[in-house]
Amino acid sequence: MTKSWEELEELQPTVLKMLRNSLLKERVAHAYLYEGMRGTGKKEIGSLMAKCIFCLSPIEGYKPCETCLNCKRINNGNHPDIHLVEPDGLSIKKAQIHALQGEFAKTGVESKKKLYMIVHADRMTTNAANSLLKFLEEPHPGTMAILMTEQAQQILPTILSRCQIIGFTPLSPKNLEKQLVEQGVNPEAAPLFAQLTNNFEEALEFSQNDWFAQAQKIVVKLYEVLKKNSLEAMVTLQENWFGHFKEKEQIDRGLDLFLLIFKDLLYIQLGKNDQIVNLSERSRLEQYALQTTGRRLTEQMAAILEAKRKLHANMNPQLLMEELVLKLQEGSSLV
Secondary structure, eight states: OOOOHHHHHHHOHHHHHHHHHHHHTTOOOSEEEEEOOTTSSHHHHHHHHHHHHHOSSOBTTTBOOSOSHHHHHHHTTOOTTEEEEOOBTTBBOHHHHHHHHHHHHSOOSSSSOEEEEETTGGGBOHHHHHHHHHHHHSOOTTEEEEEEESOGGGSOHHHHTTSEEEEOOOOOHHHHHHHHHHTTOOTTTHHHHHHHOSOHHHHHHHHTOHHHHHHHHHHHHHHHHHTTOHHHHHHHIIIIIHHHOOSHHHHHHHHHHHHHHHHHHHHHHTTOGGGOOOGGGHHHHHHHHTTSOHHHHHHHHHHHHHHHHHHHTTOOHHHHHHHHHHHHHTTOOOO
């Protein structure tokens, strides 16, 4: 679904302010590099910029009207003077850049302007990058380029030096939460996904992943048995945790989920109920929060963060989790 200027401004206010100023002052660069994490709106803002350039009746002198022929064709991906280049397989090949140059050697079909967007510009082969460099050094009149990347350091410095670099910031949890709900994610689950990552596509993957749904249940169960006795906690580790959290990345994600439970308990104690993310467990967590202290929760959170550090230092995962469970149990309950 196409996002309006206002919606994208909410996601990337600094980027939109910069582009608005360029458009109003008629100082649009001939080449931009949009750099930022996956899911931060680079492609959507590239499309928005294309509409700003080609719109037949812009609002306030810069915003696309969204109703003229050009805006509609850009939204449908079939404007003759706009060309999109994406990796063919794993990389962008020299032949793709040559084909693009061939298109641009022709005069703009309708508007005397042409725009091309290169998605994952860091994946150009060396030959493709060198071909593009010549293109950037001697741009055709009326030509504009938007390159997009998650890894600017992988792009030739000579290409970077010819582009105006615009940095895209990670989405805030509230923005991410809102986007997820708009995509049909359960409003009760969205806050948790938005805390685990600031990448929209990754958060959406979590929401559709059976492994992740099961992971949440195991983490909640482990927290509950921690409150009983060491033996039951160790049995839960053996029977549930180790069978599900196998890879290092999965264990790390499990520890993140665990940490969020303790954070929620602390928020409940502090009266910050609007910051809880495990909404489906809310009533149980409110009961558990009465059975511990803020100081104890802080110690337990520190133990989980220390376990994450040890995991990345390649400590044996089984020993790490057994050690963590014992630490979390020391005086874990007041009842």
